[in-house]
Amino acid sequence: MIDALAWIAVLPPLLATTILAIELGAAQMRCAALPSTRPAELTILIPAHDEEARIARTVQAARMAAPADAAILVVADNCSDATAGCARAAGAEVIERQDEAQRGKGHALGFARRHLRAAPPALVVVLDADCDVEGDGLSRLAGAAAALNRPVQSAYLFRPADHRGPLVAVSGFALLLRNLVRQRGLARIGAPALLTGSGMALPWRCFEAAPLDTGDLAEDLTMGIALAQLGMAPGFLPLVTTWSDPGGRVATLGQRTRWEQGFLRGAARHVPPLLLSGDWRQMWLALHLCVPPLALLGLLSAAALLASATLAAFGASTLPLLLLSLSLAAAAALVLLSWWRFGRGQVGPAQLLLAPAYMLWKLPIYLRAILAPERLWKRTPRD
Template sequence: MIDALAWLVVLPAMLALAVLSIELSAAQLRPRAQPSTKPADITILIPAHDEEAGIARCIEAARASAPAGSSFLVVADNCSDRTAEIARAAGAEVIERHDPTHRGKGHALGFARRHLRAAPPAIVAVLDADCAVEGNGLARLAGTAAALNRPVQSAYLFRPIPDRGPLVAVSGFALLLRNLIRQRGLARIGAPALLTGSGMAFPWRCFDAAPLDTDDIAEDLGMGIALSQLGMAPAFLPQVTTWSDPATRSATLGQRSRWEQGFLRSAIRQAPQLLLSGEAHLLWLGLHLCVPPLALLGMLCTASLLASGALIALGASGSAAMMLVALLTVTAGLVLLGWWRFGRAQASARQLLLAPVYMLWKLPLYLGAIRKPERMWKRTPRD
């Protein structure tokens, strides 16, 4: 009986590690080539809340990355500054939304969709106002979305900025692990990509069907899952990178709190129906949602090992604990391989040694999620 309990204690951590290991292994393979075609017309949609300091720069960068003739639509969402005025001066069409009781990007995107329905474009590309797509990335995203007739997500990453400190660097690598490495793995497995909020392109039929106008703080994740269930599964285009500057150390913790709480709530709500869907690509998406964020996974493994040690002291076999340690070692090796191939610009080897400190740094985040969960969208402070 005590041996069965020992296996039960390590089972959740082992499942998460197994799924993560398969994704990290698949990510090492060369990405599949994606088709591309020239869409009829493209609208670059930029939701913006009090972005007067950077909106002109965002529009200028987007114009350089998009095909000639693209339209630019800025949603000045509950703004109290000159965002709308500056965006118009930069050559974008601007619509203004004033509804303080319904805040967040989901409502801004829904407002834009109602505006666009009068003359729908072939492709809608969504770009956050603090982001820039590298090279001709918007053109490539739009071309692939038109060819596949499905949403396409770029690799949304933080620019490496060394003077933000080691914990922000480790946070940037954790984002790269999720938004680039694991997305590559999902693509090779044949599972849908996750929508990560910026640097994504939609054929109009997909944008029109997406669940917008929501207060969900993880609206992008929910949108991708819903579209996958409707037969419009997003694809991943790793050759295109969307960059955003990382926040300061204090703001990073708040930002990660909203992202991870939103992810965990979506996972609890939607993973069971995906696992029971009977469709292979949705099954793996459900398994993907069973893997908690990296720091929380580390805490889960630590707690499982401590519980296993206590059961061994009470007479249980050590085989379950040994299996967990073996799987943890393999996963850690694959994470290091992913860092070596893709993440050395984000965090140095010395900074990676601070991963245990990073877990402790995020402990208040998870305690806060229990005491006072995030329910509303909040703008991350900019420098």
């Protein structure tokens, strides 16, 4: 019985850290280049809620980065400021939506889809109002999606911002591990990419089939999984980066609360059907979703180590403790390698030492997920 308790304590984090280590290891290998072709018609779709301070800059940057004949459509969604007027002044087409009962990005995208159905473009690129795509990335992203006839996701990252403090920097590195490194791992393994909400290109057939018009906290996660199940698995283009500016500590914690609670709920909902799909690519995607956010994984692993060590002191087998320790060591080494290869510009070596403090900083997210879960979409405050 005591051996069984040790295995029960260790198995969930052991599975998660093993999956994480496999993906991080695969990410170190070269990803195959995606084909590219010029899309016939392209619409850049920018959902925006109270973004008057930023929307003109986003529209202008998109115009400079996109093909000359691309259309830019801004959805001014439940705005109480001058977002619509600023977007029009910057040269975008603007549609406005007011529906306080249905808030969130999914509803804004659904509203835009109904508008575009009158003359649908060949391709839609979704770009958040606080984001811009580096260099000629918009054209490259659209070209890859047009060639594959499937969605393609860029690497959606936070710009390094030392003035935000070390915990925000560590949060940016954690996002890089999820949105760049593990996405590279999925691509190298051959599994579908995850859509991450901004800097994603969808052929019209995929945009039409996507489940929009929801208040889901993780509408991008749900959209990518649904398209993979429909045979339109998203691809990943790691050399195109979509940048967003991080907020301060309070804003970052609020944003991660929405993202991570949405991820945990979405994973619980999607893992069973993906595992039962019979398609190994979807089954790996289910395993990917079994890895919780890294701060939560660290907390769970520490608790499992303590429990298994305590049980070993009372006579339980030490094998569960040994296997979990080896798995954690492998995952930690691969995280450091990933930092060396991809993340040194995001966070410094001294800041990495604050990883335990970062896990404790995020503990309220997981407590609120149990005691007071988020139900409604909330805009991240801007400076």
